[in-house]
Amino acid sequence: xxxxxxxxxxxxxxxxxxxxxxxxxxxxxxxxxxxxxxxxxxxxxxxxxxxxxxxxxxxxxxxxxxxxxxxxxxxxxxxxxxxxxxxxxxxxxxxxxxxxxxxxxxxxxxxxxxxxxxxxxxxxxxxxxxxxxxxxxxxxxxxxxxxxxxxxxxxxxxxxxxxxxxxxxxxxxxxxxxxxxxxxxxxxxxxxxxxxxxxxxxxxxxxxxxxxxxxxxxxxxxxxxxxxxxxxxxxxxxxxxxxxxxxxxxxxxxxxxxxxxxxxxxxxxxxxxxxxxxxxxxxx
Amino acid sequence: xxxxxxxxxxxxxxxxxxxxxxxxxxxxxxxxxxxxxxxxxxxxxxxxxxxxxxxxxxxxxxxxxxxxxxxxxxxxxxxxxxxxxxxxxxxxxxxxxxxxxxxxxxxxxxxxxxxxxxxxxxxxxxxxxxxxxxxxxxxxxxxxxxxxxxxxxxxxxxxxxxxxxxxxxxxxxxxxxxxxxxxxxxxxxxxxxxxxxxxxxxxxxxxxxxxxxxxxxxxxxxxxxxxxxxxxxxxxxxxxxxxxxxxxxxxxxxxxxxxxxxxxxxxxxxxxxxxxx
Numbered sequence: 001x002x003x004x005x006x007x008x009x010x011x012x013x014x015x016x017x018x019x020x021x022x023x024x025x026x027x028x029x030x031x032x033x034x035x036x037x038x039x040x041x042x043x044x045x046x047x048x049x050x051x052x053x054x055x056x057x058x059x060x061x062x063x064x065x066x067x068x069x070x071x072x073x074x075x076x077x078x079x080x081x082x083x084x085x086x087x088x089x090x091x092x093x094x095x096x097x098x099x100x101x102x103x104x105x106x107x108x109x110x111x112x113x114x115x116x117x118x119x120x121x122x123x124x125x126x127x128x129x130x131x132x133x134x135x136x137x138x139x140x141x142x143x144x145x146x147x148x149x150x151x152x153x154x155x156x157x158x159x160x161x162x163x164x165x166x167x168x169x170x171x172x173x174x175x176x177x178x179x180x181x182x183x184x185x186x187x188x189x190x191x192x193x194x195x196x197x198x199x200x201x202x203x204x205x206x207x208x209x210x211x212x213x214x215x216x217x218x219x220x221x222x223x224x225x226x227x228x229x230x231x232x233x234x235x236x237x238x239x240x241x242x243x244x245x246x247x248x249x250x251x252x253x254x255x256x257x258x259x260x261x262x263x264x265x266x267x268x269x270x271x272x273x274x275x276x277x278x279x280x281x282x283x284x
Numbered sequence: 285x286x287x288x289x290x291x292x293x294x295x296x297x298x299x300x301x302x303x304x305x306x307x308x309x310x311x312x313x314x315x316x317x318x319x320x321x322x323x324x325x326x327x328x329x330x331x332x333x334x335x336x337x338x339x340x341x342x343x344x345x346x347x348x349x350x351x352x353x354x355x356x357x358x359x360x361x362x363x364x365x366x367x368x369x370x371x372x373x374x375x376x377x378x379x380x381x382x383x384x385x386x387x388x389x390x391x392x393x394x395x396x397x398x399x400x401x402x403x404x405x406x407x408x409x410x411x412x413x414x415x416x417x418x419x420x421x422x423x424x425x426x427x428x429x430x431x432x433x434x435x436x437x438x439x440x441x442x443x444x445x446x447x448x449x450x451x452x453x454x455x456x457x458x459x460x461x462x463x464x465x466x467x468x469x470x471x472x473x474x475x476x477x478x479x480x481x482x483x484x485x486x487x488x489x490x491x492x493x494x495x496x497x498x499x500x501x502x503x504x505x506x507x508x509x510x511x512x513x514x515x516x517x518x519x520x521x522x523x524x525x526x527x528x529x530x531x532x533x534x535x536x537x538x539x540x541x542x543x544x545x546x547x548x549x550x551x552x553x554x555x556x557x558x559x560x561x
Contacts, residue, residue: 005386007380007384008380008383008384008386008389009380009386011376011377011379011380012376012377012380012381012392014372014373014376014377015373015374015376015377015436015440016377016392018373018432018433018436019396019399019433019436019437022407022411022429022430022432022433023399023402023407023433025410025414026406026407026408026409026410026411026414027406027407027410029410029413029414030406030409030410033409033410033413080305083301088295088298090298090299090302091302093302093306094302094305094306096545097305097306097309097310098305098309099545100309100310100313100542100545101309102545103490103494103541103542103544103545104494104538104541105493105494105495105496105510105537105541106494106496107494107496107510107513107514107537108494108510108534108537108538108541111316111513111517111530111531111533111534111537112312112313112315112316112531112534112538113312114527114530114531114534115312115315115316115319115320115527115530115531115534116311116312116315116316118527120327120328120330120527121315121319121527122315122319122333124330125330125331125332125333126333128330128331129330129331129333136330158308158309158312211401212401215401215403218403219403219404219405219497221405221496221497222496222497222510222514225514226514226517236405236497239405239409240497240500240501243408243409243412243501244500244501249409249410249412249413252409253406253409253410255405256403256405256406256408256409257406259403259405259406260402260403260405260406263401263403267401
């Protein structure tokens with residue numbers, strides 16, 4: 001391959017400078033806003049943040065959403081990807097349907113699920129007309145927080161499983177057929193092949209999918225505001241409130257940094273415990 | 285059970301699963317669209333599951349009275365600027381990644397992947413402070429610059445895999461025939477990479493179109509569509525707007541994304557497969 005020493009760096013430089021400016025600088029600034037007061041190091045803002053009435057609830061809810069949503073999405077996506085990786089008529093239609101939510105934002109998904117489950121919404125009308133209930137079931141409102149939680153989980157699974165599905169499906173398609181055929185020749189059944197060949201080789205994809213999904217789950221925001229308002233506080237929404245309503249960038253930065261710290265720790269754990277075993281010596 | 289019945293049962297089961305998947309994804313969309321055009325009378329009539337009277341009144345109110353039309357325009361401008369800036373910076377970088385071997389390449393690539401994992405929320409708050417000083421607060425350019433930071437790592441990785449997919453030999457042949465490196469890039473590689481780049485551009489568009497946290501924090505009067513809808517629907521104690529306005533809003537927000545999937549469905553799966561290597 002050709003070597004001209006400066007050219008690749010020159011081509012990369014603008015992008016790198018941009019990223020340093022727009023991600024490096026804000027990151028440093030976030031620490032500054034969060035941990036200084038009048039130019040000196042101070043934990044006062046941090047104390048103010050964690051003594052906020054909603055803080056611990058927000059932390060708990062954010063982690064709970066992640067712990068409930070991400071595993072369900074992973075399991076569902078792996079099942080769907082294995083199913084869609086076979087050939088049958090109608091497969092393209094199925095894949096097409098499954099990737100539609102990829103482009104639907106959390107705000108839109110919140111609004112869409114509201115239309116399904118609101119007091120006069122589709123589900124309640126069906127239940128009433130079938131005689132299953134007399135009065136509509138209320139899914140929204142402060143007194144029904146458990147139901148709001150359930151609806152948000154449902155809407156997130158509907159909306160965001162597609163990204164996990166796409167990553168897993170792409171991973172499945174990269175697995176060389178030769179391994180599977182070789183195993184078949186040696187008499188390995190479907191479950192044996194799945195356990196010993198397909199799933200281990202799928203680990204890098206599972207890892208990427210888990211990291212991406214967990215990261216976004218920790219930032220859960222729009223869908224919660226639409227479906228539950230402040231009934232269920234989450235970190236991102238509380239950070240937003242601190243910034244926009246209370247004009248407190250210091251505390252808002254603490255919320256943001258806590259989200260970043262949790263994401264980083266979880267991503268680190270995934271990398272550590274899902275170490276990819278490369279069966280193939282490729283260009284990875 | 286003989287083989288033929290087993291085969292038949294298997295087929296029925298397969299189609300039952302596919303049918304369930306399609307219904308599960310599409311039903312909420314269809315219902316939201318229908319209810320977005322329902323009259324209030326039909327909506328509040330508990331026996332009418334499928335409305336029969338339709339109106340565009342609520343869509344029009346959202347678009348013109350509540351400012352969603354401006355939100356749409358803002359969203360489009362921001363998304364186009366995001367595509368412009370991130371491709372201007374990302375294409376050279378992606379090309380460098382695809383065509384050259386140089387010291388530090390792996391480190392740079394890894395850092396870019398790492399940055400993609402960066403939660404954008406951390407960025408938004410300090411940017412407000414910076415933007416106030418730079419007079420970029422509440423401007424569309426400001427939002428586009430922030431969205432570019434979010435999209436750029438993705439654009440670099442995807443363009444690099446697209447360029448890597450274009451045969452290097454063609455480009456080298458052009459060099460032999462006397463084109464400059466830039467000329468051969470422009471005349472040979474770029475046209476061949478165009479479909480992939482178009483798909484990446486559309487994906488960038490949708491990323492920017494859907495982003496709500498930064499857009500909400502960085503703007504007040506010049507809101508993008510999601511930020512505007514969020515403030516209409518969830519503003520002031522959560523849910524002041526009547527239900528049918530919410531469905532109308534859902535319709536407005538989802539339509540462009542659906543169009544996008546329709547045009548790029550071929551690329552979506554492979555695009556992610558390649559980027560996530």
